[in-house]
Every structure is written in structure tokens, then in C-alpha cells.
Amino acid sequence: MKKLSWNFWGLLPAYLVMSLLMVLPLLIIFYVSFMTSDAYGGYKAIFSLQSYSQIFYTADWDDNLVLNFQYLKIIARTLFLSGATAVICLLVSFPVAYYISRQSNNMKTFLLYLVTLPFWVSMVVRVYACVLILSNDGVLESGLRFFGLIGDIDSLLYNNAAMMVGMVYTYIPLMILPIYASIEKLDTRLIEAASDLYSCRMNTLRSIILPLCKPGIVAGFILVLVPCLGTVLEPMLLGGGKTMMLGNLIQNQFGVARNWSFGASLTVLLLCIVLLFLMFQAHRTSKLRELS
Amino acid sequence: MNILAMFKPNRDAKHYPGFGAVGVLFFTFLYLPILVIIAYSFNSNRIVSVWQGFSWQWYASALQNEGLLNSLRVSLTVALFATLVATVIAVSAALVLERGQNVKHAKLSQGVVNLPLMLPEIVFAVAILILFSQLGIQSGMLKLILAHSAFCIPFAFLPIRARLQGMDNNLEQAAQDLYATPLVTFRRITLPLIAPGIFAGSMLSFVISMDDFITSNIVSGGGATTLPVYIFSLVKQGVSPELNAISTLIMVASLLIATPCWLIAKRSR
Known part of the structure; x- marks a missing residue:
């Protein structure tokens, strides 16, 4: 009996904080998303599905609902850019992680230190680094202009590509670490065995290394994708405000746009997308555990 | 050759x-x-x-920038309180989950402690903004401390749990065999042994709190601007040499915090 009470009191603060500051606010968001929004911020306690229909439709001057692509475009852009970012991160991370795993022990430690170091640096500063590189007359632009690769009026900032560069830059370490961990666990004798049996390198990579690293690859993919879906800084600083993503669309609803219930419904939507990916991964890992 | x-x-x-x-x-x-x-x-x-x-002129002007120093003060205060709260909660949760016997719903409790890692931060930020406005909390400082405490908990928890998993509990059992009370065992045996984990966890949550932008940007107001939010407002005005100096100073500070943590984590492995 005494042991149980130690357990109870030890976990109580964590449960209290999480239920009051995490679960309760999420329930409120869910509730607000079904309410009518108040023009002055806040909401009126009248049930309505208006905030959800606003994602797809807009009312024209006759009060007929017309399909509105404005928000659907933002959602599609968010999904596309996040997916593309995760794919680019994967294509770069795998060779890098493999390269690190082939180094001597001291070199490995040093390179991993270099990979994790940016995490300790403020995200705003890291995105600012991208702004500085891509800015008008910045290093990259003057370089490209010197070689005549871009015209005089082209700008590298404020477009989808700039946002993607920023997202890859901020989130790529999240992809390298799990892939590196899974490569380190790999039994290298399998690679030698494959080569002894006259498998070429590409074939070994495809049929031995990649399948065995799949858990790390999937984990890294989810780790990059989830924060990308809700990212705020890159669209604001590198996208220039015109090209929005779901994250800063939500933020605007609680800021300048003052439409809380629409913001809440977008938040619920984002949460559903993220949960879908997390459930997919949980399903995969539980299946793997059953196999082993 | x-x-x-x-x-x-x-x-x-x-x-x-x-x-x-x-x-x-x-x-x-x-x-x-x-x-x-x-x-x-x-x-x-x-x-x-x-x-x-x-x-060196931009460093001189950065260090005389009143807005920057004020936001640094706000960030340090928030990070200090949030780290303290998060570390205490994380230590007690980690002790129960790693050392407690017959812990019911251990899997669920793990999930609860790590909840902030699963949500995109913007979701948490707007959710807690609505909560605060419903409760009518006005003080920007209090709002920041509460929000930061919540999302720092898993970052404090994970290194402490890793440390507890890495050491066996023979010494703790020996102490209890010698009639030490649980509190004495904790103070004399467990606490000194997990100190590196607590140090790493609290440093990590301190840095996470200092660096946070998304939540602080939405929740702040009421006269409390944190350092990242202030820097963001500078970045929005465009590239400037003073901003470069400020960024360099922040990177040096990050390096000074990250390196000892890395060395400790390496040695305890």
C-alpha cells in the first residue's frame, strides 16, 4: 500500500500540469471550433459548423456557398512543402549518416557533435542565417548574378523554394540522428557477405542496407514532417507573408484576423493530420515488435 | 602517391x-x-x-540596446522558473517510472509526460492562449512561465530517465537493506548518482525555454517580450549589422552551454 502511494504522489505533478496545461486547452480548442466566432476576438457560445465550412466554402453576395480554394491551397502547399522537405532531408541524410558511421570513433563523436550543435542555437537565429544568405545582394545572390545564372531582378527570398531551404536547414538534424542510430545497429558482416556473393554496391544498398534501416528512416521522416506541418517562422520570414502555410494561417486567426473559431477548426484539422502520421508510425513499430 | x-x-x-x-x-x-x-x-x-x-562597433551597440537587454532579462527569468518547475516534476516522474514497483499504467504515464513532443508547437500555443484568456490571466510573465514549464517537462525528463536506466539499483537496495528510509536513500544515494542526468535535463529545458519562439510569440504581450520574439521583430525589419552581432553573441552562448552538456553525456555513456 505504501509503495503505491509513493508512485501516486510522484506522478501526480506531471499529470496535473499535463492535464491542466495540455489536455484541457486542447479540449477547449475542440469546443471553440464548433462555436460561432465573435467579431472582436473570442467566441459566442452558439453551436455552428460555420468555421469548418469556411475552410472549403465562402458565402457570396447571395448567401450561397461557393467553393473557395484560398485555404485549400494553403493546406495543399503545407502538405506538399512538408513532404518535399522530408524527402530532401532523407536523400541528403542517408549518405551523411552512412558516411559518419564509417569514420573512426573520435571522428564519429565530433561529427555527431557538429550535427547536434545547431539544435542549441535559437531557431530564430538559424532562420535569420537563411535570410542573410538568400537576401537581396546576399552572398548567394551576388554569386549567382556574377556567373549570370539569375537575372538582375530575380530575388531568392519570398517564395516556396526559400521556405523549403529554411525548413531543410532547421530540421535536417532530426532526420540524421535516427538514421545514424539504425545504421550503427546494422551488422556490417551482412554487407561483406552480400559482396562475397557478387552483389554490386547498389544492389547491397537496395536489398540489405535500406530495408534494415527502415525503422530509422520512418522515424526520421515523421520527426521532420510533424514540425514542418506546423511551422511558423519559415513562412513568415522566408515566405514573406504572401505565401502562407497552415502554421501561420492559424496564428493569424488568433492575431490580426481575430477569428478564433476558424483558427480553432484549422488547429483541429492540423492535429488530425499529425495524429494520422503518428498513428501510422505507432502501427508500424508495434508490427515490427511483433515480428521480432 | x-x-x-x-x-x-x-x-x-x-x-x-x-x-x-x-x-x-x-x-x-x-x-x-x-x-x-x-x-x-x-x-x-x-x-x-x-x-x-x-x-567591434556593432557589438558595442548591441550591448547598449535597451530592448535587447530587457528581453534577455525576461527570457532568463522565464527560463529559470520554467526549468526549476520542469526539472522537479521530471525527476519525480522519472523516479516513479524507472524505480517504482507495480506502477499502474506506466505506458500511459510515459505518454502523458512526453505529450508536448507529439504536438506541433503551434497547436499547443493557440490552445494555451485560449485557456489563459478564459482564465483571465493578465500577467505576461506568469503566462510565459506556465506555458514554458509545461513544454519543458519532456526535455528534462528524457536525460534523467536515460541516466536512471543506465545505472543498476544495487546501491539503492543496499541502502534500504541497511534500514535507510526512502528519503535518506534518495538524498544520499540516488540523487548524487543521477546528478549528471539532472544537470543535462535542466540545461536542455533551460535552452529549450530560452530558444522558444512560437509559443512565446503568441502568449506574450502584457509587457513581456522574450529574446527570440525581440530578435524576430528585428529580423522582420531586415538584415542589419547589429543583428549579425546579436546572433553571433547568441551562438557563442549556445556553444558555451552545449559543449559541457555534450561532454557530460559522452562521459556517462
Whole structure:
């Protein structure tokens, strides 16, 4: 009996904080998303599905609902850019992680230190680094202009590509670490065995290394994708405000746009997308555990 | 001779040609922007990209910037309180989950403690904003401390749990066999042993709190601007030499915090 009470009191603060500051606010968001929004911020306690229909439709001057692509475009852009970012991160991370795993022990430690170091640096500063590189007359632009690769009026900032560069830059370490961990666990004798049996390198990579690293690859993919879906800084600083993503669309609803219930419904939507990916991964890992 | 050897086909089956080149490119991509910031921060010219000469002047003007110093003060206060709260909660939760006997719903409790890691931060930020406005909390400082405490908990929890998993509990059991009360065992045996984990966890949550932008940007107001939110407002005004100096100072501070943590984590492994 005494042991149980130690357990109870030890976990109580964590449960209290999480239920009051995490679960309760999420329930409120869910509730607000079904309410009518108040023009002055806040909401009126009248049930309505208006905030959800606003994602797809807009009312024209006759009060007929017309399909509105404005928000659907933002959602599609968010999904596309996040997916593309995760794919680019994967294509770069795998060779890098493999390269690190082939180094001597001291070199490995040093390179991993270099990979994790940016995490300790403020995200705003890291995105600012991208702004500085891509800015008008910045290093990259003057370089490209010197070689005549871009015209005089082209700008590298404020477009989808700039946002993607920023997202890859901020989130790529999240992809390298799990892939590196899974490569380190790999039994290298399998690679030698494959080569002894006259498998070429590409074939070994495809049929031995990649399948065995799949858990790390999937984990890294989810780790990059989830924060990308809700990212705020890159669209604001590198996208220039015109090209929005779901994250800063939500933020605007609680800021300048003052439409809380629409913001809440977008938040619920984002949460559903993220949960879908997390459930997919949980399903995969539980299946793997059953196999082993 | 060595140069010639580079061009000979490598017979090692584990060697993949081209991966090294990607690695070099990757580290250049990761560190070139940072090096450019540092280099430009010493440029005396007000136009950032035109080099005029070496100068410390932007550091001097950054350190006299009232807004910057105020936001730094807010950030340090918030991070200090949030770290304290998060670490205490994380230590007690980690002790129960790693050392407690017959813990009911251990899986669920793990999930509850790590909940902030599963949500995109913007979701948490707007959710807690609505909560605060419903409760009518006005003080920006209090709002920031509460929100930061919540999302720092898993970052404090994970290193402490890792430390507890890494050591066996023979010493703790020996102490209890010698009639030490649980509190004495904790104070004399467990606490000194998990101190590196607590240090790493609290440092991590301190840095996470100092760096946080998304939540702070939405929740703050009421006279409390944190350092990242202040820097963001500067970045929105455009590239400037003073901003380069501020960024360099922040990166130096991060390096000074990250390196000891890394060394401790390496030694305890």
C-alpha cells in the first residue's frame, strides 16, 4: 500500500500540469471550433459548423456557398512543402549518416557533435542565417548574378523554394540522428557477405542496407514532417507573408484576423493530420515488435 | 602517391563512393550561413554585404540596446522558473517510472509526460492562449512561465530517465537493506548518482525555454517580450549589422552551454 502511494504522489505533478496545461486547452480548442466566432476576438457560445465550412466554402453576395480554394491551397502547399522537405532531408541524410558511421570513433563523436550543435542555437537565429544568405545582394545572390545564372531582378527570398531551404536547414538534424542510430545497429558482416556473393554496391544498398534501416528512416521522416506541418517562422520570414502555410494561417486567426473559431477548426484539422502520421508510425513499430 | 590512391577503386564493400562528398557538402550547408553571420558581424559598413573593415562597433551597440537587454532579462527569468518547475516534476516522474514497483499504467504515464513532443508547437500555443484568456490571466510573465514549464517537462525528463536506466539499483537496495528510509536513500544515494542526468535535463529545458519562439510569440504581450520574439521583430525589419552581432553573441552562448552538456553525456555513456 505504501509503495503505491509513493508512485501516486510522484506522478501526480506531471499529470496535473499535463492535464491542466495540455489536455484541457486542447479540449477547449475542440469546443471553440464548433462555436460561432465573435467579431472582436473570442467566441459566442452558439453551436455552428460555420468555421469548418469556411475552410472549403465562402458565402457570396447571395448567401450561397461557393467553393473557395484560398485555404485549400494553403493546406495543399503545407502538405506538399512538408513532404518535399522530408524527402530532401532523407536523400541528403542517408549518405551523411552512412558516411559518419564509417569514420573512426573520435571522428564519429565530433561529427555527431557538429550535427547536434545547431539544435542549441535559437531557431530564430538559424532562420535569420537563411535570410542573410538568400537576401537581396546576399552572398548567394551576388554569386549567382556574377556567373549570370539569375537575372538582375530575380530575388531568392519570398517564395516556396526559400521556405523549403529554411525548413531543410532547421530540421535536417532530426532526420540524421535516427538514421545514424539504425545504421550503427546494422551488422556490417551482412554487407561483406552480400559482396562475397557478387552483389554490386547498389544492389547491397537496395536489398540489405535500406530495408534494415527502415525503422530509422520512418522515424526520421515523421520527426521532420510533424514540425514542418506546423511551422511558423519559415513562412513568415522566408515566405514573406504572401505565401502562407497552415502554421501561420492559424496564428493569424488568433492575431490580426481575430477569428478564433476558424483558427480553432484549422488547429483541429492540423492535429488530425499529425495524429494520422503518428498513428501510422505507432502501427508500424508495434508490427515490427511483433515480428521480432 | 596518396593522391593516386584516392583515384584507385576502393575494394571495401562497405565503402560507397560519393557519400563522402555529400557529407562534406552537408556540413558546408549547415555551417556556411553561420560563418557568414559571424564574418559580417565584424564588418564596419552599415550595408551588410559590402566589406569595409574590421570593427567591434556593432557589438558595442548591441550591448547598449535597451530592448535587447530587457528581453534577455525576461527570457532568463522565464527560463529559470520554467526549468526549476520542469526539472522537479521530471525527476519525480522519472523516479516513479524507472524505480517504482507495480506502477499502474506506466505506458500511459510515459505518454502523458512526453505529450508536448507529439504536438506541433503551434497547436499547443493557440490552445494555451485560449485557456489563459478564459482564465483571465493578465500577467505576461506568469503566462510565459506556465506555458514554458509545461513544454519543458519532456526535455528534462528524457536525460534523467536515460541516466536512471543506465545505472543498476544495487546501491539503492543496499541502502534500504541497511534500514535507510526512502528519503535518506534518495538524498544520499540516488540523487548524487543521477546528478549528471539532472544537470543535462535542466540545461536542455533551460535552452529549450530560452530558444522558444512560437509559443512565446503568441502568449506574450502584457509587457513581456522574450529574446527570440525581440530578435524576430528585428529580423522582420531586415538584415542589419547589429543583428549579425546579436546572433553571433547568441551562438557563442549556445556553444558555451552545449559543449559541457555534450561532454557530460559522452562521459556517462
